[in-house]
Amino acid sequence: MVKICCIGAGYVGGPTMAMIAFKCPDIQVVVVDISAPRINAWNSDRLPIFEPGLDDVVRSCRNNNLFFSTDVESHVADADIIFVSVNTPTKTRGLGAGKAADLTYWESAARMIAEVAKSDKIVVEKSTVPVKTAEAIEKILTHNSRGINFQILSNPEFLAEGTAIDDLANPDRVLIGGRETPEGQKAVAALKDVYAHWVPEDRIITMNLWSAELSKLAANAILAQRISSINAMSALCEATGADVSEVAYAVGKDSRIGHKFLNASVGFGGSCFQKDILNLVYICECNGLIEVANYWKQVVQINDYQKARFVNRVVSSMFNTVSGKKIAILGFAFKKDTGDTRETPAIDVCQGLLGDKAQLCIYDPQVTEEQIRRDLVTSKFDWDHPQHLVVPPGSPTSNKNDTVRVTGDAYEAAKGAHGICIMTEWEEFKLLDYERIYQGMEKPAFVFDGRNVVKPEELRKIGFIVYSVGKPLDPWMKDLPAAPST
Numbered sequence: 052m053v054k055i056c057c058i059g060a061g062y063v064g065g066p067t068m069a070m071i072a073f074k075c076p077d078i079q080v081v082v083v084d085i086s087a088p089r090i091n092a093w094n095s096d097r098l099p100i101f102e103p104g105l106d107d108v109v110r111s112c113r114n115n116n117l118f119f120s121t122d123v124e125s126h127v128a129d130a131d132i133i134f135v136s137v138n139t140p141t142k143t144r145g146l147g148a149g150k151a152a153d154l155t156y157w158e159s160a161a162r163m164i165a166e167v168a169k170s171d172k173i174v175v176e177k178s179t180v181p182v183k184t185a186e187a188i189e190k191i192l193t194h195n196s197r198g199i200n201f202q203i204l205s206n207p208e209f210l211a212e213g214t215a216i217d218d219l220a221n222p223d224r225v226l227i228g229g230r231e232t233p234e235g236q237k238a239v240a241a242l243k244d245v246y247a248h249w250v251p252e253d254r255i256i257t258m259n260l261w262s263a264e265l266s267k268l269a270a271n272a273i274l275a276q277r278i279s280s281i282n283a284m285s286a287l288c289e290a291t292g293a294d295v296s297e298v299a300y301a302v303g304k305d306s307r308i309g310h311k312f313l314n315a316s317v318g319f320g321g322s323c324f325q326k327d328i329l330n331l332v333y334i335c336e337c338n339g340l341i342e343v344a345n346y347w348k349q350v351v352q353i354n355d356y357q358k359a360r361f362v363n364r365v366v367s368s369m370f371n372t373v374s375g376k377k378i379a380i381l382g383f384a385f386k387k388d389t390g391d392t393r394e395t396p397a398i399d400v401c402q403g404l405l406g407d408k409a410q411l412c413i414y415d416p417q418v419t420e421e422q423i424r425r426d427l428v429t430s431k432f433d434w435d436h437p438q439h440l441v442v443p444p445g446s447p448t449s450n451k452n453d454t455v456r457v458t459g460d461a462y463e464a465a466k467g468a469h470g471i472c473i474m475t476e477w478e479e480f481k482l483l484d485y486e487r488i489y490q491g492m493e494k495p496a497f498v499f500d501g502r503n504v505v506k507p508e509e510l511r512k513i514g515f516i517v518y519s520v521g522k523p524l525d526p527w528m529k530d531l532p533a534a535p536s537t
């Protein structure tokens with residue numbers, strides 16, 4: 052029986068390994084992590100991440116051929132194939148701070164593998180890493196190998212949160228990069244055999260290591276670029292009376308462009324896009340490609356501009372101050388169908404409004420109060436560096452009577468509010484009784500829709516003043532300043 056061990060039981064390690072175990076009953080899969088609470092949750096009825104369909108997959112193979120354990124070293128020693136799916140955050144200190152990937156977690160995993168391995172291993176990069184990381188990992192492993200042969204493969208993951216199970220069951224492609232030596236190609240074939248249990252052969256693409264590593268960064272950069280492109284257009288739509296949904300529809304009808312990823316929004320979030328583009332920018336700079344670096348940097352800058360523009364719309368519409376005003380924040384996750392808040396635009400919007408002394412009441416169906424409070428006091432990039440998460444005394448996490456309230460109900464959040472900001476496109480926000488919400492709010496009552504989930508005309512009929520990203524402006528907002536200077 053082939054034995055797989057995956058280091059890192061996070062949003063990628065957990066679901067990907069569950070799918071391998073589900074599709075390959077002849078393979079034993081163990082997912083290990085240094086975080087005992089995370090492993091305990093994987094072994095419980097309440098998994099550590101919310102992902103539609105994940106519970107069923109885990110339940111069907113857990114303790115048959117899928118195991119979760121904190122006994123990292125013994126399972127690594129035992130495995131034939133080791134996936135490394137640890138976090139690769141943006142560096143917060145030192146050389147490349149604010150851009151470069153921090154490979155501390157990866158390096159410590161590699162050193163541990165070298166230390167405990169007693170037989171030949173295939174080591175698979177599942178984390179998203181800078182191009183040429185495999186070379187560095189190879190050096191760590193071979194210099195500490197004591198005669199053991201390690202083959203490094205790049206097998207980047209393309210799942211998106213909220214649709215991870217479907218993405219894993221029916222991937223557009225699986226990429227496997229390996230050394231072009233006989234041993235390298237043998238390792239590629241071994242990993243290909245795993246995926247071939249359920250992925251059609253023409254979707255398993257093999258290539259050289261550096262192409263595979265770079266393809267992942269390129270795919271994320273190009274996806275994020277589409278969002279920044281349509282968001283840039285949304286600002287122009289608001290200035291001219293065009294409707295961004297109509298423009299996106301017309302543009303997407305061109306079969307060379309297509310419809311996906313053209314939804315204007317308050318900005319993209321998630322743990323990957325910003326981190327991976329900044330990493331790409333850093334690699335370009337290190338290679339002296341300053342113009343290329345500046346090109347990709349602009350994708351992140353437009354995203355920051357979009358979030359700032361949204362806050363500005365809220366404040367300028369409400370007589371240029373939100374001081375002391377209750378604002379309901381509907382949705383905190385970075386997209387629907389996940390409880391993940393990493394780099395969610397809701398954080399920037401909330402911080403912007405708190406900076407103007409608003410009183411926030413936040414509701415999200417999947418995000419806990421503890422998580423929201425932690426996010427609102429965590430410094431940029433620190434969320435993925437658990438050792439930095441020391442909450443300063445007196446911060447909103449430790450004070451319940453402060454400017455942030457978290458509630459378990461959208462109606463409660465909106466009660467007595469001057470405005471509502473929709474930050475996540477949860478289906479339930481489309482179905483709310485806005486008539487009832489309007490009755491309970493201060494007047495004039497505002498809705499600022501950062502995800503284009505409501506129908507502005509219907510809400511205006513009720514009496515709301517409505518802002519929807521990239522849509523023709525409410526007469527109320529026509530003469531107000533549109534954008535902050537950056």
Ligand code: NAD
Binds near residue numbers: 058322
């Ligand atoms: P995550 O933070 O959810 O999970 C990483 C896990 O690794 C954590 O549980 C952590 O405790 C564990 N870990 C860190 N160092 C360890 C060590 N030395 N030994 C054992 N466990 C260790 O991160 P994630 O979202 O799963 O992302 C992992 C990687 O996959 C990143 O490189 C990310 O860019 C990439 N990726 C993420 C997504 C996504 O949607 N989240 C998609 C594609 C690729």
Ligand code: UDX
Binds near residue numbers: 321
């Ligand atoms: C992304 C990539 O899609 C995935 O392939 C990669 O493996 C990890 O990074 P993820 O971040 O989970 O996945 O979600 P995604 O669906 O890409 O959304 C990212 C952000 O962009 C979200 O905040 C989403 O709301 C936003 N978005 C997406 C838009 O604003 N408009 C769109 O048209 C699409």
